[in-house]
Amino acid sequence: MSDEHRPDPDEERREFREERESLWRITLAPATWVAHFVASYGVVAVTCAKAPDLLGAARLGLGLFTLVALAIILWLGWRAWRQWDVRNTGDYTNALGEAEDRHQFLGHAAVLLALISAIGVVYGTLPVVMLETCR
Amino acid sequence: MTANTTDTGRRGGADRGRTGLLLLTSVILAGCEGQQSALAPSGEDARVLGNLFWVMLGGAVILWLLVNGLFFYVTRINRAALSRRFANGLIVGGGVIFPTIVLGGLLTYGLSIMPDQRAPGDGLTLRVTGEQWWWRVEYWPEGAETPIVAANEIRLPAGERSEIRLDSARVIHSFWIPSLGGKMDMFPGRETRMSLKPEVAGRWRGQCAEFCGASHALMAFEVVAMPPDDFNAWLQAQAAPATSPTTDAARRGARIFAREGCGACHAVRGTGARGAVGPDLTHVGSRLSLGAGTLTTTLADFERWIAHTGAIKPEVEMPGYGHLGAAELADLAQYLKGLE
Numbered sequence A: 001m002s003d004e005h006r007p008d009p010d011e012e013r014r015e016f017r018e019e020r021e022s023l024w025r026i027t028l029a030p031a032t033w034v035a036h037f038v039a040s041y042g043v044v045a046v047t048c049a050k051a052p053d054l055l056g057a058a059r060l061g062l063g064l065f066t067l068v069a070l071a072i073i074l075w076l077g078w079r080a081w082r083q084w085d086v087r088n089t090g091d092y093t094n095a096l097g098e099a100e101d102r103h104q105f106l107g108h109a110a111v112l113l114a115l116i117s118a119i120g121v122v123y124g125t126l127p128v129v130m131l132e133t134c135r
Numbered sequence B: 001m002t003a004n005t006t007d008t009g010r011r012g013g014a015d016r017g018r019t020g021l022l023l024l025t026s027v028i029l030a031g032c033e034g035q036q037s038a039l040a041p042s043g044e045d046a047r048v049l050g051n052l053f054w055v056m057l058g059g060a061v062i063l064w065l066l067v068n069g070l071f072f073y074v075t076r077i078n079r080a081a082l083s084r085r086f087a088n089g090l091i092v093g094g095g096v097i098f099p100t101i102v103l104g105g106l107l108t109y110g111l112s113i114m115p116d117q118r119a120p121g122d123g124l125t126l127r128v129t130g131e132q133w134w135w136r137v138e139y140w141p142e143g144a145e146t147p148i149v150a151a152n153e154i155r156l157p158a159g160e161r162s163e164i165r166l167d168s169a170r171v172i173h174s175f176w177i178p179s180l181g182g183k184m185d186m187f188p189g190r191e192t193r194m195s196l197k198p199e200v201a202g203r204w205r206g207q208c209a210e211f212c213g214a215s216h217a218l219m220a221f222e223v224v225a226m227p228p229d230d231f232n233a234w235l236q237a238q239a240a241p242a243t244s245p246t247t248d249a250a251r252r253g254a255r256i257f258a259r260e261g262c263g264a265c266h267a268v269r270g271t272g273a274r275g276a277v278g279p280d281l282t283h284v285g286s287r288l289s290l291g292a293g294t295l296t297t298t299l300a301d302f303e304r305w306i307a308h309t310g311a312i313k314p315e316v317e318m319p320g321y322g323h324l325g326a327a328e329l330a331d332l333a334q335y336l337k338g339l340e
């Protein structure tokens, strides 16, 4: 980083935009979890109240949605893992307040959020899988 | 504190401490058995819940020992700094992977017992309505078109699964017989259901488990499981109208009952009393308790109930009849006790 180079007037703005995007991105995995959770509750509740015969189809649909949600979270997690870049830097905590640190820290946070979202989705699916009736 | 302490004061303290501990343990353990304990299950559902409790308790104890053991280790036994690798492994392994697996296992186990907790009944249906502060009970044997009405007592055939439909008149109550199964709330205008299968004949106690007003704590009931044949005979007797009073005292009591207008609130089937505000009294003499598990059904308790209703049960929706003379109270008690 000691390279002397003329700052491109746009570089700072571009970097800022990128950080802003990754700030948004760290919310996407939990948002997927929320969508999956609300869908599981809502679909089962409405199906059991209005058309209990369709519960089988509803459970199948939710099962597929679970796979999609997990795929999305996995993809987000993998992108965040690369952004964190801990394998190359060996820097777990990114304690310095530099742009580079902030960038990697957002990746770090997003990895952890993706992990807990994936666990949440799996736990949220267990009742759909195990409770076979509307009882 | 060692055994060879010569200081008698200290030894006395230790003895007292030990006695206290013993007393406490026996009090706590005594709470685990008896007529109203989820830890002394006599029903299929309560047994499953009891196992759930012990599994959870065992898990909690093991986790507690692990966490505190580790804490003890790093603060007392090995205070040197841990290697980075080890610390990371501990955080990821002990903080992420291990709890995820353990909670996943417990969740799966908990979910696996849920469906059977709400299994359908196999014949008899009871409808129980929560009132303030008593229980309206209807028995609907299979195929029945009209119910057999009773109150403040639940009888079930042992070894069979009875369907129980729950409702409430005005506020939320909760129906709970800890020895037989889990609890279920009762909502005004919304029917909930549960089913119970007592494994043996026996007698237990149920209790309202949702605060419902001044006498919530006095809203209990006796529970009796009988061999199916005995149960059917009992139910048939409950379906019959009231027997006519046989003694002079009871006949006088019946006249007082009519004169005081008790029949505006109470039904005694086969007589002019048709009220539905309070419990059906057709067979109140054969019940095991009065005032929803509050008093016994001795003559003396009948008199106490009628004369001091509000003192026995705060805000009860039955006026007290303290103005009746002792002789009249005694006659009334004879009449009611005779309604078997």
Ligand SMILES: [Cu+2]
Pocket: B173, B174, B208, B209, B210, B211, B212, B213, B216, B217, B219
């Ligand atoms: Cu209550």
